[in-house]
Amino acid sequence: MNKGRDKSMRWFSSLLLLLCGMWLGGCQQEDDFRSSAQTGFQITLTDEGNQAYSRTAPTELEKPVASMFRLRVVDASTNKVAYVGKCAESVLVKEGTYNLTATYGDNPVIALDAPYYVGTLENQQVVTGQMTSATISCTVANALLSVNYNEESLKKAYEDYSVTVSVDDQSVEIDATGKQSAYFQAGSSVQLVFHGHLAGTGKEVSYDIAEPVNPEKPDWKPFTNIPARTHVKITLGTDGTTSSGVGISVEKVEVSKVSVTETLPLEFLPKPKLESADFVNNELSFAETEKKKSAVINLKLSSPLQDIKLKFNSTDAKFAGLEADKEYLLSNADDSAAVASLGITLPKIGATTGSLDFTSLIPQLMTDAGNTVSSTITVDVEANNRWASEDQAANRVYTLKCNKPVFHVSVYPGNIWTKEFTMNPLAAEEVESGDYESLSQKMTYQFSMDGETGWTNLGDDLRKADLQPGGTYYVRGVYRGVINSEATEVKTYEALSIPNSTLDEGYSTTYPKNDNPLYTFNGGWIGTRNSLTCHSDGVNAFYVSKSSTLPISDNGSTVAHLMTIGWGAGNTCDFGNKFGSVINHVSAGLVCVGDYEASNDTIYAKAASIRPTSLNFTYKASPYNGDEYLVEIALVNISNGIETVIGDAKLTSGEAVSSYRTSSIEVKYHDEFKHLPITHIRVVFKSGIKEDKDHLEDKFRDASFWDGYTNAYLIGSQFWLDSFSLVYDK
Structure with a gap:
């Protein structure tokens, strides 16, 4: 069998342009025939039935394919020829009905690589002022035979060899390359004769190749009356049946139908092309180390790949092993190995599809200390005996631009x-x-x-x-x-000191009722709960109009005296020191860093961007009736009205401390909120955490009936705060 021809026909699948109305046809006499106001045909040639075959071509089929067919247009009513000539886009005729015939080749009795194509379309009407679309389906109108040689066995026995294929008195010779095929008129029978010179002696021998027999198909005759569109492929080898000791055998016979597409001569197929969806204007820009960057140049082939030439130009160290501007050939094993070592995936010679894939190379390329490095690769591809470089206008230089990450x-x-x-x-x-x-x-x-x-x-x-x-x-x-x-x-965070945190900078007073003052410590940061624990009904009453937090002098400085007190209205007296149920509220004394809101008993944090490690405080305490005092600090983030606690510390204790003591609580910061900054702080000191009147015993201090009990209040737990400070150990 003809090896080259056979491989070509295996590898090609479908000539897209032929299959999808891609042959640019038409019979044009002058440029102005294309006017839509003219009368005639717009011609499209297709391969038979838009079938898929084994050879493909790019979507744009280049000349001379577009002009290799001839078109004959005959008036169906008069049988007169209206046009005959080369195919173009359109042909002008008068209104009427026509038969159209498209042909290529001369249909010889027998010749090498001489396909003959025919397509007909009958009874096509043309209306004045309109261009009628006419699609002509074309088929192979002759038959062909090709020979493949089993080189491994034949070259052991013969110095050279060939096969003569004859039809009647005409013949052609298919040489040892097997690259050409014998084409002959449909319905012909062929005779085959093997010629060769024996190895060692040089003796010339010849053998008639008998028509193969298939016992399962007694009527099967592959060399007799071969129909149109039929391709007979034989493979020849040796046997030992002759007197010379070496004979010829038919190892394999294949018979198949062929199309116009797969029998087109290579010289009519377009040159190979290069296409890429990854490169923009032949340039691919990427960042150093980038891995997920596709970098593929696809080969658009109409026949098997024959070779590739590559030239590299780069200052990147990855290319140090390559010579600048040297042509590296895919067909050269050393060259292809050197290119592949870079991480470039190469196609294989003989493939009908393929690509150059630089994807694995991309992550290995580097910038020059952050400065962009451009590497250029010049690509040339050979297929159907043509190089892509035949198109002088094609840009075959591809640039890999490595940028700073x-x-x-x-x-x-x-x-x-x-x-x-x-x-x-x-x-x-x-x-x-x-x-x-x-x-x-x-x-x-x-x-x-x-x-x-x-x-x-x-x-x-x-x-x-x-x-x-x-x-x-x-x-x-x-x-x-x-x-x-x-x-x-x-x-870094500021080391903020809370103003007047020693309480020695004084305090201010307010007078909601008579001369009973309420106290707030100076500095603007330290608030109290005084407003809540003041009677406002304007009547004489016990345990009212008293602050739950008082500034006193103690421990050699100003101290905040925090008391849990009962208060209310509507109290009664029986002068026997028996008083009715007059406690409506119980409130713990409070000092806070924050803005205290009495109406909802809420402490709003103060704006502060700080990050203390702990809170120190000097105090003494006298919890009452199982109550516990509270010391608490919270560093929070407030954003869009939402408060998130970033770090906090809390101490509750029922331990009585009779003399002043300095203690510390360490702030614990929550790692899940490490992405948030601290925007506010809140610090709370409370004399007790039990603010239920059932926890208090009716006990009055400093009460005088004769003074109207205006100085009386009920007291439970007590806490004395001398000072406090934020600690910044880190």
Whole structure:
């Protein structure tokens, strides 16, 4: 069997242009025939029945295919020829009914690679002023035979060989390459004769090749009366049946139907082309380390791939093993191995489809310390004995542009303190371009006082200590020691001292009733609960009009005396020190850092961007009747009206402390909110947590009937706050 021809016909699948009205036809005499105001035909040639076959071509079939057919237009009523000539886009005729015949070739008795194509379309009407569409389906009108040679066996016995194919008195020779086929008129019978020179002796021998017999098909005669569109393919080898010791055998016979598409001569097929959806104007831009970047150049082939030429020009170290501007051939094993070692996936010679895939190469290319590096690759492809470079206008230079990866680094607010911070390692969401895993493996982290100079590497823990409260500093990430992220600003928290937290800066008084003052400590940060614990009915009453928090002098300074008191209205007296049920409310004495709202008994946190480690306080306490005093601190984030507790500490105790003591509670910060900054602080001191009147015993102090009991109040738990302070250990 003809090897080259056979492979060609196996590999091609469907000539898209022929299958989808792709042959540009028509019979044009002058350019103005194309006017839509003219009368005639618009011609389209297709392969028979739009079938799919084994050879393909690009969607745009180039010349000479478009002009290789001739068209004959005959008036169906008069049998007169209206047009005969080459096919173009259109042909003008008068109104009428016509028969159209498209042909290619001369239908010889026998010849090498001489296909003959015919297509007919009958009784096509044309109306004056209109161009009528006419689609002509074309078929192969002659038959062909090809020979494949079993080279492994034949070359052991013969120095050279060929086969003569005859029809009547005419013949052609199919040489040892098997690249050509014998074409002959449909219905012909062929005779085959093998010729060769024996190896060693050079003796010329010849054998008639008998028509093969298929016992299962007694009427099967592959060499006799071969119909149109039939392709007979034989494979020849040797046997030992002759007197010379070497004979010829038919190892295989295949008979198939062929189409116009798969029998087109190679010279009529278009040159190969290069196409890519990944490259934009032949350029692919990507970030260093990028892995998910597709970089494929597809080969548009109409016949099997014969070769590829590649030339490289790059300053990237990855290309150091290649010579600049040298042509590397796919057909050269050393060349293809050198190219493949870069990570470029190459197609195989003989493939009918394929691509050059640079996807694996992309992540290996590098910038010049962040400066863009462009690598160019010039590609030329050979198929159907034509190179893509035949098209002088085609851009065959592809550019891989490796750009600096873009990323940034950050520090969670929850990792920032007053005197230190710990920055975050690179996170996937902080990589704008490039591959996160590759970047993070070669990332170092640096610190600077001003963001421009004095950059120093941070330790493995990424911690920077010994900083100033409220200072501004900078961090950045550095990839492979040369590519920097933008500097990220980091501000340490202020070491805020609560104004008048010693309570020694005084207090102010208000007078809601008579001369019974209510107290608020100066400084604007420290509030009390006084307004709630004051009687406002304007009548004489016991245990009313008294503050639950009083400023007193004790422990050598001003102290806030917090008391849990009962209060209310509508009280009665029986002068026997027996009083009716007159306690309507019980309220604990309170000092807070925050704005106290009496109407809803709520403490609103004060705005403060701080991060203390603990709260110190000096106090003594006298819990009453199983009650417990409360000390609490909360550092919160308030955003869009929503309060989130970032860190807090709380102490409740029923321990009586008779002399002043300094204690501390450590703030615990919640890691799940480390991404939120601290915006506010709230600190609470309460004399007791039980604010139910059933927990209080009726007990009056400093009450005088003769004074109208205006100085009387019911008291339970007591707490004395001397001072408090925020601690910043970090």
